[in-house]
Amino acid sequence: MSKKERIQKEIDKTLGLFEQHESLPPNPYFYTRVQQRLIEKLRKEYSFSTVLKPAFFTALIVLNLTTAIWYTTSDDLTNRSEENIELTDILKSDFNLDDDQTESLIFE
Amino acid sequence: MSEQVFNITDFQSIVENLQEKVRNTCFRYVRNAEDADDIAQDVFVQVYESMSRFREDAQLSTWVYRIAVNKSLDFLRSKKRKKRFGQLISLFKSVGDNEEIIEIPTYCTPEKELEDKERKEVLDWAISKLPDNQKTAIILSKYEGFSNKEIKEIMNMSLSAVEALIHRAKKNLHNALHDYFEKHI
Numbered sequence: 440m441s442k443k444e445r446i447q448k449e450i451d452k453t454l455g456l457f458e459q460h461e462s463l464p465p466n467p468y469f470y471t472r473v474q475q476r477l478i479e480k481l482r483k484e485y486s487f488s489t490v491l492k493p494a495f496f497t498a499l500i501v502l503n504l505t506t507a508i509w510y511t512t513s514d515d516l517t518n519r520s521e522e523n524i525e526l527t528d529i530l531k532s533d534f535n536l537d538d539d540q541t542e543s544l545i546f547e
Numbered sequence: 548m549s550e551q552v553f554n555i556t557d558f559q560s561i562v563e564n565l566q567e568k569v570r571n572t573c574f575r576y577v578r579n580a581e582d583a584d585d586i587a588q589d590v591f592v593q594v595y596e597s598m599s600r601f602r603e604d605a606q607l608s609t610w611v612y613r614i615a616v617n618k619s620l621d622f623l624r625s626k627k628r629k630k631r632f633g634q635l636i637s638l639f640k641s642v643g644d645n646e647e648i649i650e651i652p653t654y655c656t657p658e659k660e661l662e663d664k665e666r667k668e669v670l671d672w673a674i675s676k677l678p679d680n681q682k683t684a685i686i687l688s689k690y691e692g693f694s695n696k697e698i699k700e701i702m703n704m705s706l707s708a709v710e711a712l713i714h715r716a717k718k719n720l721h722n723a724l725h726d727y728f729e730k731h732i
Contacts, residue, residue, distance in 0.1 A: 446728045453670050453724055456663070457689040463570050463580055470562050472584075473591045480592065 558598075562591050565608055568691065569615045575686040576619035577626075578671055586622055590615045609700040612693075616683050616701060673723040681716035688713050 440448075531541045569590055574583035593614055601610055674682055683702060687693040693701070699709045 442729075442732060445732055446725060449728045449732065450721060450724045453666050453673075454720065456667055456670050459663075460690070461667075462567075463574050463583060465567065466570070466584060469566050469570070469584070469588070470559060473562055473588050473595075476588055476592050477595055 558591075558595055561594065561607065561611070565611050566591075568608075569611060572612060572615045572686070572691055573619045575690045576616075576682075577622055582622065586618050587615065590618055593618075606700065609697065612687075612701045613703070616687075620679050620683070669724070669727060670720075673720050673727065676723050677716055677719055681712050681719060684709060684712040685716040685720070 527541055530536065566587065570583055570587040573586040573590070574580065577583050577586065590611065594611055601607065674685065677685065680702070684698060687698045687701060688695070695706055695709050695713070698713075699706045702709060702712075704712075
């Protein structure tokens with residue numbers, strides 16, 4: 440038998456395996472496992488919608504409130520620091536203070 | 548089947564009626580029983596979740612098999628990505644740490660006939676080399692015994708396209724096997 444014929448024989452034998460149906464043995468727990476997966480997935484979705492979602496929105500509201508409070512407070516601080524600068528300028532000119540003395544006055 | 552009509556009893560009967568074919572279809576792709584079961588379970592979870600989107604004009608089994616085919620192909624793609632990443636990682640390891648990645652199955656001596664198991668490995672290897680759509684067409688046609696009309700529904704393409712795919716798949720399989728045996732005989 441020539442090499443070409445042997446190759447063709449091997450190919451035919453190999454392709455002939457398509458006819459031999461090799462099937463998986465039945466799995467009696469298959470439906471139970473699918474159910475478990477569904478329950479697990481629903482539980483995860485439930486925990487997100489009932490616990491995580493409200494927690495996320497509460498955190499968002501708290502963050503908003505904190506930002507609003509901080510914004511209002513920081514506005515006060517800016518006003519106060521502007522007042523302080525004005526006062527320091529007046530004191531500097533009235534008492535003829537140099538920069539170092541003015542600085543120490545600010546820190547005190 | 549509409550959302551109102553669909554209930555858990557329907558779902559259980561769908562799983563019981565189609566599980567065998569779905570598990571086996573997945574197995575043809577992944578060649579591992581545990582992975583096939585895992586994918587098949589995923590298929591039915593998706594069936595349950597997407598039941599409301601199922602079009603009544605299509606056949607339910609065809610739709611389920613389409614999900615099974617897509618999920619199996621996704622699994623193979625992700626496995627291939629992981630393998631590529633593994634190969635990349637192995638480049639940075641010392642030579643001694645490298646694990647041998649077997650691409651082509653080994654062949655016994657020319658005098659000895661191939662055992663069915665070895666021959667199956669060769670056939671699986673040749674099928675794995677086919678492009679995804681040819682692979683799907685040949686698996687559904689040759690292993691699962693679907694008619695071309697059913698394959699057309701599952702793959703969502705025309706009958707002539709399916710016939711052409713099967714023809715090309717057979718030709719490519721023949722060529723791959725020819726190359727393989729030419730080297731090993």
